[in-house]
Amino acid sequence: MTAPHHSRARRWIITVVGHLVALLMFFPILWMVLTAFKAEIDAFTTPPELVFEPTLRSFRDVFARGDYGTFALNSIIAAVGSTAIALVVAIPAAYRLAFFPTARTQFTLLWMISTKMMPAVGVLLPVYIFFQWTGLLDQVVGLMMIYTLMNLPLAVWMLYTYFREIPYEMLEAARVDGAGLGSELRHILIPTAMPGVASTALLCTILAWNESFWSLQLMNVQGATLATFISSFKAAEGMFWAKMSAASVLAIGPIIAIGWLAQKQLVRGLTFGAVK
């Protein structure tokens, strides 16, 4: 053991370094938030301005664009809609796999996970052509379908692990008391698994919200999401940095908040249990 004054110095250093490193990681986001509250003319200066008169102008400008609402709504429909459908399909599947395991259960789970490892670009053209045929191109419903399929394996897997944590005796006791499947679900499974279902929903929402390959390729105007909207600033060399930042803050703010809430459960969902 080291001397107490030595370990106090160590603690000080770790506190300072810890916060500095965290701030450094967060800095690009912080800078974006600051820029969002600048007037366009203050956003584009050299040296960069740290002190400025904050204004909500850029946010007003973004909202004033008639189509902003459409982009935001499309993002919400695609992310929340796909999460809801994925949960509805995944909950019964996870229930069956977790509580009535057979010799095939593990294979089924692994196979589901493996479908998630297909690179999107490998199937870009067939999906694009299929969307063209069926008129789904530039329709947000099509994007919602893809996100549902994209998140389904993850949802089944995460729910499966949460269901497995429910003590089996609890279900047995309910069954001995003569509870049917319906009341078993209502009174035992859903209340005990609620935190797990919630974190599954949060993770699916984050992934669908931030997905940009399919939304950039398949959506254009009508079905365009916030990713498409923000990428439209890519040509605006320095002219609309404040507006771009305001739009970005609006697009990532809610999702960062959700991410903070779900941080502990993220690892379980994203590593498929490969890390304990």
Place this chain on the structure above:
Amino acid sequence: MTPVGSSRPSWWLLTGPSVILLLIWMIGPLAGALYFSFVRKNLMNPRLSGFVWFDNYINLLLDPVFWTSILNTLVLVGSVLAITVVAGILLALLMSEEFPGRSFARLLAISPFFVMPVVAALVWKNMLMHPVYGILSWVQRSLGLPVTDWFQDYPMTAIILIISWEWTPFAMLVFLTSLQSMPEEQREAARLDGAGPLQMFYRIILPHLGQAIAAVLMIECIFFLSIYAEIFTTTSGGPGTATTNLVYVIYKRGFNEWNYGSASAGGIYAVILANIVAFFLIRLIARNMKNQETWK
């Protein structure tokens, strides 16, 4: 463990829908991609058609741009993997120490992972890496250093930095989880043996993190093989072909040159590449699942 007094609920009713949906999602598009990869289909020249066997695959192999893109993909994936794993371990070690305000510092540090790739790319390209108005150029000027025009002179490095920033928090989060499951007695025993911090790291911590590192490498690899948005919003694959990865070549073949056959063959190459990694990842997951079963 068999349920008492109740029959199993129907597999077809409960698990069936998920399995059938995923089966369609897996087979349908892949069959389509295989079909297009064996025919000549080019919207710029619609009269050409017919079954061409492996021509699309061979033509890609003979195309220098394809090889550049493979090389770029390897450089991109390899660099980001190395950076995120090393930085992730260091950050996880730092954030697993007890210090006042630690949970707040953790929240700040994981935030980049939740930033939409398009936003991350634009913020870095414009507000941080812009040669005149960017923060980095201002820092360089203040220190009396020459200013870097990132996307002109080091486009690949710039993209590597952006993606590393997005993914380091993920690695950190996984390693933090893994560190938490480390038995304290193990560290204590090593400390009693007189192990210094470095020895402790190499003898105790690194071996414990081994499996987590393998998992991070493979999961990230699968995501990094599909990097698109960051390139699309910053360099569009340029200058020249400096930042054109496999995904970007396929996208350009399909939607700039309208050569569906060639794009699909490229897509199948991408599927093969991802499946090599996926094979090992699935094996790791399967092993863990089995361990868990016996442990329960």
